[in-house]
Amino acid sequence: MPVHPGRHIFPTAAGFLFMRNEVCQLLRDALASLIRQGVLPASADIPIQLERARKAGYGDYASNLAMVLAKRAGLKPRDLAEQLCANFPASSLVVRSEVAGPGFINLFLAADAYQQLPVQIRTQGEAYGTSSNGAGQRVMVEFVSANPTGPLHVGHGRGAAYGDALARVLRAAGYDALSEYYINDAGRQMDILALSVWLRYLELSGETVSFPPAAYQGDYVFDIAATLHREDSEKYRSDATALLSSLPDDDDQALDTLISRARSVLGDPGFVRVHTLASETLVADIRADLTSFGVEYQTWYSERSLIDSGAVQRAIDDLKEGDFLYQDGDAWWFRSSNFGDEKDRVVLRANGNHTYFATDIAYHRDKVARGFDHVINIWGADHHGYIKRVKASLSALGIDQASLTVLLVQFAILYRGGEKVSMSTRSGDFVTLRELCEDVGRDAARFFYALRKPDQHMDFDLDLAKSQSSDNPVYYVQYAHARICSVFRQLDEKGIQINLAEANHGLLIEPRESDLLHKLSRYPEIVESAARAYEPHQVAYYLRELANDFHTYYNAHPFIAAEPDLRLARLSLIDAVRQVLANALALLGVTAPERM
């Protein structure tokens, strides 16, 4: 029986990859035997598909090789599988192979294949699960980017949780990922906000104001107005009666009229003062909310700066230069229909203002120019119609459309007391992200979002999320972590000295122990898969499985009360579980508490 002298299990982080390759080679050897025997025709490309067995009873790895090749061999899949098993080389790694189901070959690894895993995990610590698959490629993830016209609401929470987790997962998978928030601090909505603040300020100054229904109603508008009044007293006071007289009937037209009146009454510096105060206050609030939600950005990028730097004008000029713009009805249109969009889009309005699309063109061009290998936008699903025109603009500017990926986050429908909650920023009727964090806690909220894949419509039950009951699975996972920490505290209190480095993992022979080891070994693959598919929720589901395996183990076997050698091996195992729980929770922006 040939053995493999010098075979090292888990010599490096790539230990399991190494092992997997070895298993592949064994399958290839078996194939070669059958080809020599004339059972199979010699073939140039025989794809070896080897996957982790999906169930415990199916061994460690499974291959569908026999089913794929059955036709070429002129054999039934199961018969071919039998022959492959019969010709499987002897190995110290794969101790058993069997045919199952319609023709799968299930391969069982030697028990000791996993037994050094706790050592590897302890050695790598926080780095266990990370890889260099991304090869240091620079990726930008832009997410949330809500208009600073109000505080973030729970609708933004989903994009925030997803984007932040995605960035963390990408970093763990070896990408150089940067998170960015694009601040829409220019444009009409911001003008409306500035107007709203000024009107509230006029009220504070003693003017009688009939507040336009289409303006921003939220309490935060009063707060900003109060700040303005406190800092600049009556400097911007004006006769409100004249200001609000003879307005157009249409709400939107009335707002535009009011904005232009505000500009002329306040003058440019005055309007800019109100505008800037409002924008800076809200951006600071948004930032604080995101920070307490555990979301960190590397960069905050201002739309205003694109206008001020001339980048928007340059983009428009370049598009004109390339004949990608044309004038129609006093507006300038971009020929996006040349690039697959349904119709052309306006970049410069007849009134001389540019559209948001114009700044977006400059923004995306700028992103790519900053040297990212790949740019990811996370948008609300209501923006999907916008994707084609942005991509079209990239093409027109000579940039490969493939450098931009837009990921859509579906809406969450909020329920409170079994009723749908309608949300409107303008009316000020919404649940803020801050309220959610205060009521539910950051960890529960983050995990709640993380359990949903982004393209799935989602029902968000506020009562359930706020209940802080065991219904929320985050406690289940955190409890596993706290429980392990508690075991080690108990050890301390009992004065038991241990040295995990001396553990003999060969003693870990219980089925639940090999289940745990098996699960731990899968973690790096989960991270890799979550990064590749842009699906951090895979990590959340993995966490639940790992926690479940641990709780089961905990109920079935004693740690401290076991014999010293066995105790040491088991403690080493659960210490590895603790490390992986902590690593995976960190990817979701959730804390791993030592006690609860």
Add this chain to the structure above:
RNA sequence: GCGCCCGUAGCUCAGCUGGAUAGAGCGCUGCCCUCCGGAGGCAGAGGUCAGGGGUUCGAAUCCCUUCGGGCGCGCCA
């Protein structure tokens, strides 16, 4: 009307890009600590994977179609 997303247990959701007897949480039923944290464990009941065609060794997964839901289709953002 056209385009995008979706439809899986009573409810909320997974299902590793075409594989094995479709899984988990909650809820329901019944069990489990003289022992390390019961925010725990085990077991059971519960399914026409919206319906119908097609592709092939094989479909919840891919294609077509019908039905149902969400969201888009502005010189709004």
